[in-house]
Amino acid sequence: MHTTAKIGLYSAALALAFTGAYGIGAAADPLARTTSHTPHTDRRESSTMNHGEPRGSTPPLPGGLQISQDGYTLDLLTPRLTAGRETLLRFAIRDDAGAAVTDYATAHDKELHLIVASRDLNTFRHLHPTRAADGTWSIPVELPAAGGYRVFADFTPAGEDARPLTLGADLAAAGTYQPQDLPPQNSTAEVDGYTVTLHGTLTAGRTTGLTLGVAKDGKPVTDLQPYLGAYGHLVALRAGDLAYLHVHPEGEPGDGTTRPGPAISFTATAPTDGAYRLFLDFKHQDTVRTAAFTLPASPASPTGTAAIPRDQNHTGAEHH
Structure with missing residues (x-):
């Protein structure tokens, strides 16, 4: 579809x-x-x-x-x-x-x-x-x-x-319950020898772009395999109540313009400010892996522009 x-x-x-x-x-x-x-x-x-x-x-x-x-x-x-x-x-x-x-x-x-x-x-x-x-x-x-x-x-x-x-x-x-804190904010994730880097920010009530770059052993991965009709599938959940956000990939395999990596682009809208947990599924060498990120959403200012959190100034928003 x-x-x-x-x-x-x-x-x-x-x-x-x-x-x-x-x-x-x-x-x-x-x-x-x-x-x-x-x-x-x-x-x-x-x-x-x-x-x-x-x-x-x-x-x-x-x-x-x-x-x-x-x-x-x-x-x-x-x-x-x-x-x-x-x-x-x-x-x-x-x-x-x-x-x-x-x-x-x-x-x-x-x-x-x-x-x-x-x-x-x-x-x-x-x-x-x-x-x-x-x-x-x-x-x-x-x-x-x-x-x-x-x-x-x-x-x-x-x-x-x-x-x-x-x-x-x-x-x-x-079982025996051991409370765990929300993982800290991060812009890179390591999984099975792969490094996934997140560029972009979330702003309450506004659609923004998120780009995730996949590398292995320090080299960009340019032969990602399609997974669920795209080169990546992203799920975002709001910390606290686990509100589920639909995140849409940009382009699809075989459309003539979307490349199989290293960058996978999405658009997302956070309903409110606060912390969100993002999970990227991507497929390479016939195996699906998941990279996870914690990302805060900044509140939208009354003038219609986003207030950028102090720790989000250098997350690569220019890559939208």
Whole structure:
């Protein structure tokens, strides 16, 4: 599917905070209790946070904060598992009648993309489960640490008027819980001998460019392989509530202009200022690897220009 068919990014004026302790076999699911079966139905609302919005307008929530939206519900059939033990993670997407959905549009080469991320954003999994004839999805998952996780189902129902959706539900991993801090801000990431460098900034409510350069052993990688219809797939999650941001790649393999590295370019919109965790999946030599970054989003100034954080002055924004 052409990457420009993906929906534009959501933005939000509401941030949810989560607290709780996790013990053996225990799980807390505040999102399921507060957002279940409360779909956002007004599609005419603004999708960005701009100064001068009409009084009383309510921007839509970013993706992943709701378990139900637009008549669809994420039914997580495996709400808890044990850390360090492989478990079959099962779920279904249900319609208003409670029936499991079995007809999807293909987006980025898949019917559904499953993201599993820990609340502290130290663990990230991008998975592609298998759908059974009855509409139940499943995939083996092993999570390394006990604690709270968020499961995101990113999909597009079949139909001419259907739009992409990202639904989220809480998952608990039992075991001895050791809290972890959000990884510090970084502009480079090392993974399996590869160095990935991030250029660009995030600004609340504004679309900005992000470019990630891939090198191996100090040499630029110029033969990246297509992965999910692009030379890279980027997921951004907001620290605190794990709001899921749709990030769009620029160009696609075979379009005559997009090169297979070393640079992979994206556009992204952060709904609010604050810290975000970015995960880049890229494929080289038949293996998919993930590079992770922590990047703050600066607030937009009242004059419409971004206030640049002190530690973001030299992140290569000129490469947009």
